[in-house]
Amino acid sequence: MTADRAPDPDPHPDHAATDPFDATMVPALPCRDIDELRDFWTALGFDVTYRQLRPNPYLAVRRGGVDVHYFGLDGIEPQDSYSTCIVVVEDTEPVFEAFAAGLRARYGRLPLTGFPRITRPRRRANAGGTTGFSLVDPAGNWVRVMRRSPAAAAPATDAAGASAVDAYAARPEGRLARALDDAVVQADSHGDPVQARKILAGALRRAGDDADAADRVRALAYLAELTVRAGDPDAARTHLDDLDALAGDLAPDVRAAVEQTLAEAADLRTALPG
Template sequence: MAGTRTVPLLPCASIDEVAGFAAALGFTTAYRQQRPNPYLAMRRDDVDLHWFALPGHRPEDSYGSCLLVVDDPAELFDAFAAGLRERYGRLPLTGFPRVTRPRPRRNAEGRTGFSVVDPGGNWIRVVRGGPAEEPPGTSSRLARSLADAVVAADSRGDVDQAARLLDGALRRTPDADPVERVEALAYLAELSVRREDAVALRMALQDLAAVPLDDAQRSATRPVRQQAGELAGQAPTA
């Protein structure tokens, strides 16, 4: 069917709230109405997302979801993150809206992906197109647990289960590769922010800072450690 397009229709409580959020992601308004029913159409390049206001809608009860297949999820994430930081003053990791970071997904044949959850509680799932990659978590026990935690939290939204998985794996593998340990502790710190657990966040960041690294390992983990440093400013009140 040449020229056929599919446009997701997502529920929300307020199209005004969604409009500001979508604008932060770089979308512009293609159509908007208040009567007879509030409706919003937003566009970014070739991507169209539409929202409709549903009386009594609660974002925590939403099952809305859509999939964006792109060439470079990391590039799109950087653009989204810059807009979200400008609008909300930080990268929102909890509540509505929120975002996860790009990571290889074992349940997507190793393809890198991330998710944005909009103010209506709908999951906008971004994944890299093209051929499958080597699935993560094949190198060690800790790497496998990290891959399982990413699926649990970033794909299924079960942050508590992901934290339990990763915390247990870290305790059972004290001699794990330092780079893998840094990556796991950084993700555990992020999960702690998302769980609003200030104590767990502080402990994860302390353990991360204590991991001994040589120059090559320090260079390899620099982006991950910088992301973890950003989390310190989002520490919830204990």
């Protein structure tokens, strides 16, 4: 049996209190063509930090503190991808605007369907109510951009001790607002705009004219987007027409509260085919 001995002295005493997991973790995502991803990300303001074709295709891009790596994988189809990563930022809006500007410059529009595509920043009920959006790259990988939650700074506890592990936000008042929360989770988190459309269309139909006006505006605007994402632009026009009619009767304070939503709906109309 060997005797216990004192540990070796720390060669870097200033690091004694450093968490060994205070580190950087970088996602490596699959793709068929690394140069397609290179062109995509450089259009969004990223720099190429590494590229090789042999012995295996590999690409690394970076902007600020965001690194994304890709490895070539033959036979992978974008629609079959299950790969994803999460980017946590202080504010999702400027990140979205930077991505949107790059996408519009490259594709002439903000792509809502196909590959690549993007969603807008919205409250995510399944992420504690923080805002988030998703960018799906040309290879079908989901890059999920989320706003840092204040709760993230606090240590998590298990369900027996506290509810910190329960990431679902408190439900808003009003059935239509709750349906909007559910639709966002289905479409923007789970990638199912068809089911989200059913949820929101049914809620709007049941609510009628009695629902809160601001909730109706937000629900109609999102329903119009969902119909585009579900491949039904004609229905989107109908929903946008209904939204325009509703907007004309809004009280000034309500209109001010939904001004951004109305602007996004107008942007959606300009992107409709025909």
